[in-house]
Every structure is written in C-alpha cells, then in structure tokens.
Amino acid sequence: MKAIIIGVLAMAVTVVASNILVEYPLPGVLADWLTYGAFTYPVAFLVTDLTNRARGAAAARLVVLAGFAIAVVLSLIVADTRIAIASGTAFLIAQMLDVTVFDKLRRATWWKAPLISSGIGSAVDTALFFSIAFVGTGLPWQTWAMGDFTAKVIMALTCLAPFRLLMTIITPRMNAEPVQG
Structure with a gap:
C-alpha cells in the first residue's frame, strides 16, 4: 500500500506542476514551440509504468485514478479552469491507454x-x-502541441534510464511480471 500512496502523490504533484507550467512558454524563439509543462508531464508516464511493472495493471490504474482525482481538484484551485478540464480529460484517457499498452x-x-x-x-x-x-x-x-509531443518523446527516451535503475531497487510483487532483457 505504501508504494501505491507514493505513486498517487507523485502523480498528483507531477500533474499539478505541469498544469501550472503549461501556461508558461519557454523564452525567446522557443516561446511558440514549448511550454515548461512539456518537461514535467512525462514523469507521469514514468510513475504509471513503474507502478505497472512493480505492482501490476490494477495497481497502476488505481494510481492513475487516485492521482487524477487529487490532481483535478488541486488544478481547479491553482490553474485555469479550462487547463484543469483539458488536463483531466487528456490525463485520464492517455494514462489508462498507457496502462493497457504497457500491460x-x-x-x-x-x-x-x-x-x-x-x-x-x-x-x-x-x-x-x-x-x-x-x-x-x-x-x-x-x-505548442508539436513541440510538446517532441519533448515528450525525448523525455520518454530519457526516462528509460531512471525506469531501469528504479526497477533494480523496487521489488515487484509476487505475481507481477519480471523485467525481461
């Protein structure tokens, strides 16, 4: 249960920070291409994937749903309402898809x-x-969407190293699949 709580908190913090940072474009020539949120949101996929690998798809879905609930409430307080609604919709669909594909x-x-x-x-x-x-x-x-997607792909590649490292530290539960390769 401790791993689930840590996952939920990490998810909520990541999403709320991203919902704030997406309203701030990078300076200079990059302002039309990227916001700071492009670099924080991909951590949500890392959290989901680590939970999925270590605890299974059901636990990952729980982290997504609980993180979603907390993040939407907090985002409605600290971010623009339209951003919070867009984030909640996109987050829930994309993260559930991530869990299914990963599994x-x-x-x-x-x-x-x-x-x-x-x-x-x-x-x-x-x-x-x-x-x-x-x-x-x-x-x-x-x-912004093109720049954001490009940044997410780069971050997904970058997050492979922490994923592999953390999987050597995190003990999978008995019925979770072992890491191959």
Whole structure:
C-alpha cells in the first residue's frame, strides 16, 4: 500500500506542476514551440509504468485514478479552469491507454513496454489536451502541441534510464511480471 500512496502523490504533484507550467512558454524563439509543462508531464508516464511493472495493471490504474482525482481538484484551485478540464480529460484517457499498452507488452524486452506505451499515451494526451485547452484562444497551440509531443518523446527516451535503475531497487510483487532483457 505504501508504494501505491507514493505513486498517487507523485502523480498528483507531477500533474499539478505541469498544469501550472503549461501556461508558461519557454523564452525567446522557443516561446511558440514549448511550454515548461512539456518537461514535467512525462514523469507521469514514468510513475504509471513503474507502478505497472512493480505492482501490476490494477495497481497502476488505481494510481492513475487516485492521482487524477487529487490532481483535478488541486488544478481547479491553482490553474485555469479550462487547463484543469483539458488536463483531466487528456490525463485520464492517455494514462489508462498507457496502462493497457504497457500491460500487453510487459513480457517484451524491458524497454519496449515503457517506451511504446508512453509514446502512444503521449500522442493521445497531447492531441486531447492542446485541442481542449487552447483551441479558439489565439495562442499558438498547434505549434505548442508539436513541440510538446517532441519533448515528450525525448523525455520518454530519457526516462528509460531512471525506469531501469528504479526497477533494480523496487521489488515487484509476487505475481507481477519480471523485467525481461
């Protein structure tokens, strides 16, 4: 249960921070392409995938749902309402998709499940979030979405190292699948 609570808290903090940071574009020439939230949100996939690998898909879904509930409430307090709604919608759909894809690929070489599930989840999250949050605002949301997705792919690749390292520290429960490769 301790692992679930840590996962839920990590998820909530990651999503709330990302919902605040997505309103702040990077300075200079990157302002039309990236917001700071592009670098924090991919950690949510790392949390989901670590939970899924160590505790199984049911535990990962619990972390997603509980993290979602906490993050939406907190985001409604600290972020723009439209951002909070877009985030909640995109987060729930993308994270549940990530859990399902990861679970289907869990027997593959250790890096395939987190990389492929995060990539697919990131594409869905980006499309849903930016279209709901920013369409009709006059902001450069299409280029933010392209920049955001690119950053998420880079972060998914970068998160493979911590995923592998943390999997050597985290003890999987008895019926969770072992790491392959």
